[in-house]
Amino acid sequence: MVVSTAGLVRHFRMKKTLVEAVRGVDIEIRDGELVALLGPNGAGKSTLFRMLTTLLPPTSGTATVAGCDIVKDPDGVRARIGYVGQNNSAGENYRIRDELVTQGRSHGMTRIDAAKRADEVLDQLDLTALAKRTPGTLSGGQRRRVDIAMGLMHRPRLLFLDEPSTGLDPQSRANIWDHILRLREELGMTLVLSTHYLEEADRMAERVVVIDHGRVIADGTPAQLKKDHETLDDVFLALTGRSIREEAA
Numbered sequence: 212m213v214v215s216t217a218g219l220v221r222h223f224r225m226k227k228t229l230v231e232a233v234r235g236v237d238i239e240i241r242d243g244e245l246v247a248l249l250g251p252n253g254a255g256k257s258t259l260f261r262m263l264t265t266l267l268p269p270t271s272g273t274a275t276v277a278g279c280d281i282v283k284d285p286d287g288v289r290a291r292i293g294y295v296g297q298n299n300s301a302g303e304n305y306r307i308r309d310e311l312v313t314q315g316r317s318h319g320m321t322r323i324d325a326a327k328r329a330d331e332v333l334d335q336l337d338l339t340a341l342a343k344r345t346p347g348t349l350s351g352g353q354r355r356r357v358d359i360a361m362g363l364m365h366r367p368r369l370l371f372l373d374e375p376s377t378g379l380d381p382q383s384r385a386n387i388w389d390h391i392l393r394l395r396e397e398l399g400m401t402l403v404l405s406t407h408y409l410e411e412a413d414r415m416a417e418r419v420v421v422i423d424h425g426r427v428i429a430d431g432t433p434a435q436l437k438k439d440h441e442t443l444d445d446v447f448l449a450l451t452g453r454s455i456r457e458e459a460a
């Protein structure tokens with residue numbers, strides 16, 4: 212298993228109230244899978260991602276990611292994974308290629324290796340023509356591709372993408388998906404992404420893990436999940452009495 216969690220919990224204390232963002236998650240993800248975590252806003256997807264990528268320690272429970280324990284060996288996890296967060300793009304005023312080189316250097320690459328690798332990822336994400344531009348001059352979809360390029364610099368085998376298509380117009384969303392699927396097909400990467408777009412999870416993911424109120428409430432291929440229903444929203448409605456579509460709107 213490339214990701215394995217047991218009873219993962221994360222609470223936040225807000226003044227006197229306790230927010231139970233993640234309430235005991237057990238997930239196993241195999242090498243090479245393309246998994247979508249689907250859930251409405253506030254379901255706990257980002258919190259789960261931030262724990263798996265070692266940005267946030269769990270309140271309790273354990274997880275190993277790419278063979279390393281997230282609490283005991285966070286450096287090991289970070290060396291082996293890429294993380295594309297929401298809006299964590301490169302600095303506004305630096306050229307994209309320079310940002311990528313800096314990213315590579317922060318992973319311990321020599322300047323020459325980082326420059327070579329930057330050219331490779333620019334090519335993979337169709338960004339070569341934009342290499343000298345700054346993120347501030349790019350469209351939303353182009354910026355998202357830069358975010359992905361940043362996450363790929365150190366050649367991780369496992370990439371976490373937090374809502375990679377949120378906020379993009381339909382054409383840019385389709386384009387981002389083309390690139391995500393290419394990473395899967397051409398490089399055989401394991402991809403774990405979160406989304407609240409039902410249709411995307413349904414059409415693109417091999418496996419969908421449905422999260423609600425900090426818990427996994429369903430887990431399977433889209434076809435398995437929909438065996439008694441027409442759409443994934445019907446599945447969510449049957450399980451919770453609510454519609455993701457309405458909550459995401």
Ligand SMILES: Nc1ncnc2c1ncn2[C@@H]1O[C@H](COP(=O)(O)OP(=O)(O)OP(=O)(O)O)[C@@H](O)[C@H]1O
Nearest residue numbers: 223225230232250251252253254255256257258259
């Ligand atoms: N730093 C924090 N302090 C307090 N509460 C938090 C914090 N981060 C997240 N939460 C709360 O934890 C719950 C889960 O949030 P999270 O961002 O993980 O959900 P999500 O499924 O990623 O939602 P979205 O799709 O909107 O990003 C929410 O109730 C949120 O308000």
